[in-house]
Amino acid sequence: MQTKIILPEARIPRQWYNIIPDMPGPLAPVIHPGTMQPVSPDDLLPLFPMPLIEQEVSTQRWIDIPQEVLEIYQLWRPAPMYRAHRLEKALATPAKIYYKYEGVSPAGSHKPNSAIPQAYYNKIFGTKRIATETGAGQWGSSISLACQMFGLECTVYMVKVSYNQKPYRKSMMQLWGAEVIPSPSNRTNAGRSILAQHPDSNGSLGIAISEAVEDAATRDDTRYALGSVLNHVCLHQTIIGLEAKAQMEMIGDYPDVVIGCHGGGSNFAGIAFPFIADKAHGKQVRVVALEPASCPTLTRGVYAFDYGDTAKMAPVSKMYTLGHDFMPPGIHAGGLRYHGASPLVSQLVHAGIVEARSVQQLACFEAAVQFARCEGIIPAPESSHAIRGAIDEALQAKEEGKEKTILFNLSGHGHVDMTAYDDYLAGKLNDYEYPAEEIKESLSHLPKVD
């Protein structure tokens, strides 16, 4: 009975898959937040190195992974894919459940898949220092690791409430040599202006993005890095799905449905895009994004132009959004609390190629606990959304008495999120349904783009 499917070294992908040439129609332009006109590559140069700007708009289907990146990927890649025999048995389902596990990276999540190449391209482009933001710390820890490996300095603006309440990932960043600043801070105009109005502000991802962008834009030696949403981040993450496809091929199987959790879109794009490529060539495969009901961007937002951050300093993209000043409640799946979404994923949802569903927090933790007790691995709260989706598909297969092959991405482990499980097991967590009028209110602030 095969449980773990190990990809032989000879089959490690040497290229990322760029979905842009296979998208259903042209990409919407990215709009400059100042001029409200389409951005040029040069507009982005204060924020990103040219190789990443080129990747952002590339129409080349396959992009070589640099040797220097492959060598670091090797520390945890190829990541294992598992057949969840014990979970299947517990569910008494005729479905086969597979999961790709990204928690084996040094940071414990899929984020290093993009942090490593981002640090690499910055290094070869001459960047000396990276400024970035982080919420719960998955991205911050990953980019700290990546900067350490390529000899770059790194400053992370970390949302203050997480800085104080989730100290373990802050400690990881420091261990990997990064400077970690609780945001809002006195280091930037954006931070100072918030602190002037709200000295006790707990911060938000939107504010932290504004601080990091300002830091990068105002220093010649520094560039900005983002851990999700952007096309080049989705590109780097496709290594997940490419490996999973090769692993499926090894065992002569293919998924009927591919599932990922969705926040900004990076892990979802990673597992999904290589299968969507097959779909474009006539393969029958459903692709499902699971998002939290407390931040229902894809299921209750609109497909429109909006700012990437609260302070309206980041570029304006066409995406599903709840409005740039939407404030989701503080759920444990901190990585899924973003008002917007990847423009690529958004376009695919809008075109009906990707299905989107929202799930409640309690149902996700219930799924995560069942998974941990069957399969051993403790999932990150974010990843629990994908597990919920997979279990629901498996239960539906049982009801219908149908065989079905399910693949989901287990994007990270939950070893540093144990307080979330404590709260769940102690009955302290609740579900949350966002009031329609509040979403309507934040959606009334979208920018006008011609």
Place this chain on the structure above:
Amino acid sequence: MQTKIILPEARIPRQWYNIIPDMPGPLAPVIHPGTMQPVSPDDLLPLFPMPLIEQEVSTQRWIDIPQEVLEIYQLWRPAPMYRAHRLEKALATPAKIYYKYEGVSPAGSHKPNSAIPQAYYNKIFGTKRIATETGAGQWGSSISLACQMFGLECTVYMVKVSYNQKPYRKSMMQLWGAEVIPSPSNRTNAGRSILAQHPDSNGSLGIAISEAVEDAATRDDTRYALGSVLNHVCLHQTIIGLEAKAQMEMIGDYPDVVIGCHGGGSNFAGIAFPFIADKAHGKQVRVVALEPASCPTLTRGVYAFDYGDTAKMAPVSKMYTLGHDFMPPGIHAGGLRYHGASPLVSQLVHAGIVEARSVQQLACFEAAVQFARCEGIIPAPESSHAIRGAIDEALQAKEEGKEKTILFNLSGHGHVDMTAYDDYLAGKLNDYEYPAEEIKESLSHLPKVD
């Protein structure tokens, strides 16, 4: 440049290696703490299931790993072996440094290698419930996972200071369905008698062992489980070294020196015993155990009969010991704070087959930080002792201008030990040298065995 050496599935070991037939001379008897006479297998039956008692004294060199155990091992085994190219470069050493990484298990350490078979043998022998103790929680979390997988109940007596200060591993145990009791507790005579004298007692591993042993001995449905020290635990852990040998063979290399950290001896035995087997057949390989200077059992203790626990309820074994009432200071490598040692490892040290060295806390954290910044993986504080040993060997090779192949066991990750790194980076940690007169005092309490 090959970084990760992946063992093909076909080469996963199907048997554990039992070192007993290859030991230098007969084993010393194990003594009953009540009668002070050698124990019989029947004496041990209230505590252990017969298959484990048989393994404890087996003279069969190879012991089959049950299929049910292999299927669960598959979740993280074969564990990867890495070549530490970046660390070698940072050290500018001519030595090659390899490390076997056991942090990929669901509990994040090597402990499930024995927890899974222990739960399995208890299950087939009819045990319904396991009672055990844990210090920092590595063992407690692993046996909780194992009991969950085989449908056994599990009660873990957790040293109270860790219960309060290291809540993440307690949460893991609860997530995997175990009952976790801060020790000393009101559940046992041993616990009640401590609490009567010291109501505010923080507990110790010795007390927690006494509570778990009493719990198991006084309930028909319950047996005891120990995560280190015993022969059958060392046996199960040999899967580590057997895999490492196969991985070395794959790349046509062989270590000049094999290094493990040493507390009770289980991870050390795991990496070392299969190489010691080669040594017995004339192979040139040094085998080195690294222990903390604050609990210097192998380097400053005596080789003598002593109790396994503080309350003198556990069997008496011939081993290196600092005395059963020795109280090591509270260091972050909680898993290495044991007054005794594996009798097998002790005999090998005494015979000069295994070298033992002690290292100070600060030098270990320095090594761990350098390792994390080069290789990415954040080591458990226990494992940092092995890293220190490996780096010292590599620096010596550099000094001597000699090539050398070094293999060490990275027994676990440090994701739930980040406060230790915080304390180190903040300069809050100190070294500690135990006063000779205090060791002399605790050694004056050894039992008399004819």
